[in-house]
Amino acid sequence: MTATVTSELGVRVWEALGTVMDPELDEPITDLGFVSSHDVRGDDVEVHLRLPTSFCAPNFGYLMASDAQDALRAIRGVGRVRVYLDDHHDSELINRGLATSAGYVGTFGHEAEDSLDELRLTFQRKAHLAAMERACSKLLAESDLEVGDLHTVTLAELPESREKAALVRRRRDIGLPIWPACAVLVDDAGQPVPEDAVPIKLRFAKTVRIGIDGNAHFCRGLLRTRYPGSAADQAPRADG
Amino acid sequence: MYEKDGEKYFIVDSHVALWDGREQNHRNIHGKQFIDCFYDYHMNLSPDEVKWGYDEYCYYGGERLLKDLFEDGYVDHAIFQPALLSEFYVNGFGQTEEAWELVQKNPDRLTYNHAYDPRNGEEGLAQLRRDAERFGLQGVKLYTAEWHGDSRGYKLDDPWSYRYLEACRELGIKNIHVHKGPTIRPLDRDAFDVADIDKVATDFLELNFIVEHCGLPRLEDFCWIATQESNVYAGLAVVMPFIHTRPRYFAQVLGELLYWVGEDKITFASDYAIWTPKWLIERFVDFQIPADGDLAEYGQITVDQKKKILGLNAARLYGLDVPADLQVAADSAAVSNTAMEGTSTESDVAAAQLQPTPS
Numbered sequence: 001m002t003a004t005v006t007s008e009l010g011v012r013v014w015e016a017l018g019t020v021m022d023p024e025l026d027e028p029i030t031d032l033g034f035v036s037s038h039d040v041r042g043d044d045v046e047v048h049l050r051l052p053t054s055f056c057a058p059n060f061g062y063l064m065a066s067d068a069q070d071a072l073r074a075i076r077g078v079g080r081v082r083v084y085l086d087d088h089h090d091s092e093l094i095n096r097g098l099a100t101s102a103g104y105v106g107t108f109g110h111e112a113e114d115s116l117d118e119l120r121l122t123f124q125r126k127a128h129l130a131a132m133e134r135a136c137s138k139l140l141a142e143s144d145l146e147v148g149d150l151h152t153v154t155l156a157e158l159p160e161s162r163e164k165a166a167l168v169r170r171r172r173d174i175g176l177p178i179w180p181a182c183a184v185l186v187d188d189a190g191q192p193v194p195e196d197a198v199p200i201k202l203r204f205a206k207t208v209r210i211g212i213d214g215n216a217h218f219c220r221g222l223l224r225t226r227y228p229g230s231a232a233d234q235a236p237r238a239d240g
Numbered sequence: 241m242y243e244k245d246g247e248k249y250f251i252v253d254s255h256v257a258l259w260d261g262r263e264q265n266h267r268n269i270h271g272k273q274f275i276d277c278f279y280d281y282h283m284n285l286s287p288d289e290v291k292w293g294y295d296e297y298c299y300y301g302g303e304r305l306l307k308d309l310f311e312d313g314y315v316d317h318a319i320f321q322p323a324l325l326s327e328f329y330v331n332g333f334g335q336t337e338e339a340w341e342l343v344q345k346n347p348d349r350l351t352y353n354h355a356y357d358p359r360n361g362e363e364g365l366a367q368l369r370r371d372a373e374r375f376g377l378q379g380v381k382l383y384t385a386e387w388h389g390d391s392r393g394y395k396l397d398d399p400w401s402y403r404y405l406e407a408c409r410e411l412g413i414k415n416i417h418v419h420k421g422p423t424i425r426p427l428d429r430d431a432f433d434v435a436d437i438d439k440v441a442t443d444f445l446e447l448n449f450i451v452e453h454c455g456l457p458r459l460e461d462f463c464w465i466a467t468q469e470s471n472v473y474a475g476l477a478v479v480m481p482f483i484h485t486r487p488r489y490f491a492q493v494l495g496e497l498l499y500w501v502g503e504d505k506i507t508f509a510s511d512y513a514i515w516t517p518k519w520l521i522e523r524f525v526d527f528q529i530p531a532d533g534d535l536a537e538y539g540q541i542t543v544d545q546k547k548k549i550l551g552l553n554a555a556r557l558y559g560l561d562v563p564a565d566l567q568v569a570a571d572s573a574a575v576s577n578t579a580m581e582g583t584s585t586e587s588d589v590a591a592a593q594l595q596p597t598p599s
Contacts, residue, residue: 207500225280
């Protein structure tokens with residue numbers, strides 16, 4: 001990497017990029033190796049992003065690149081911010097949109113309808129389902145509780161752990177309450193799952209979790225194949 | 241036919257291709273990007289000893305295909321599933337005439353499925369009728385992320401797609417292989433969404449929908465649909481090679497498919513030439529779901545289940561003759577018939593308790 005991480009602005013830039021998530025894989029782009037370079041010259045910042053294939057979905061590519069641009073522009077005292085998505089079939093379109101701050105609809109024209117908010121929410125909900133399953137599975141493995149008991153479990157009763165912290169963070173992402181008395185096993189609207197629906201809810205959540213984990217490993221592997229040496233830019237996946 | 245430990249397996253490779261990704265065939269940079277993407281799939285997931293050089297991967301020809309599938313690869317019957325990608329390649333990606341010539345020379349070992357694009361309207365419908373007659377089509381391969389003019393993908397439940405599926409029903413084209421790629425318009429929604437499969441599977445009960453790479457990267461949405469639709473199948477293209485790189489993940493996906501979709505609706509495919517069938521078949525026959533950790537709840541995969549997945553299920557879909565000694569025992573078949581009616585997977589009852597989709 002050509003990173004200039006020694007300057008204070010360089011550190012802020014990396015921190016800002018670390019807040020940008022791949023919505024589908026539920027991980028920061030900095031852990032995935034999607035940031036190929038970040039250069040700081042004076043107050044100006046130039047960042048290049050890369051993806052595992054030329055044919056990764058362009059809406060996700062745009063979302064990550066524009067989130068990166070937003071996060072970098074929010075740094076106090078930053079000068080000109082340039083973000084580029086390289087080697088993608090829509091690189092030209094997306095980079096032009098980013099350079100002119102054209103916004104989502106302005107970038108994609110007739111292929112865009114309104115916004116990417118719903119898309120983002122869809123994947124935040126999936127991430128929440130997977131986090132719920134991880135937390136519940138850990139609880140079942142480490143306590144005497146059975147699946148039939150899970151509908152009564154509250155956030156307060158969930159022992160402190162990385163899985164619990166991850167669940168709380170994802171609840172916050174989709175606007176669910178995080179009070180201690182809240183049920184752990186809830187639907188997308190935060191309603192507790194009824195006792196008889198717990199097994200299938202948990203079973204489906206497991207499939208979601210396996211899907212996300214599998215995609216994450218596949219995408220990481222493809223990036224390493226596509227960009228030799230990029231393994232050094234990837235952090236181990238935290239969630240399995 | 242593959243034989244191991246006294247068991248004989250009838251092998252149907254449900255997804256093979258004869259492509260031309262060479263530079264001379266590129267219409268634009270996307271031709272290069274597409275074959276490079278395929279090559280990265282190949283290089284990332286193949287064992288070192290079966291990796292190909294880039295040039296031979298771009299074009300390998302019919303003789304090599306016959307050798308890899310039938311001489312070296314244990315395959316009894318293979319089905320062409322072409323992607324045409326006319327916007328990226330001058331003479332198409334899948335080589336129709338070359339593949340068809342091979343099929344005519346090897347009718348007992350090869351079946352040709354063709355591709356159509358519903359955005360070709362009336363003209364395409366007339367072409368589909370001609371193709372059905374010429375190739376004796378039993379199936380078609382649909383790539384919903386194909387580019388077409390200023391459109392970069394379509395949904396199976398678009399009005400014109402319905403017209404084409406109606407024609408398939410009329411023409412006896414009963415196996416619809418669906419390959420979901422990133423379908424771009426509208427970009428507001430998930431490009432890999434599989435909900436359109438749910439709609440057409442409900443409306444075309446006479447057709448079978450074989451969803452290649454079982455909906456990945458949307459495994460959960462695919463499984464949910466397949467649980468409720470008796471005519472939705474899981475094609476294992478792309479999933480198989482994880483048996484090498486990530487065997488525990490492969491075990492998880494297989495376990496999920498057996499749970500949600502059932503052993504009678506999973507079909508083997510190498511996705512040749514992205515991968516070659518020989519090593520996939522050898523490893524799959526040797527494969528067992530580990531009985532530890534979070535994999536323990538899946539149970540073990542049986543020899544009969546492997547036989548169904550490797551060939552018997554696809555043979556049923558395509559009416560292939562399977563020698564009596566390669567069939568599974570009658571009691572197992574009886575179970576499979578019940579499953580076909582959509583009443584026996586253990587997930588069905590559970591799924592009925594929670595409507596609509598719990599995502």
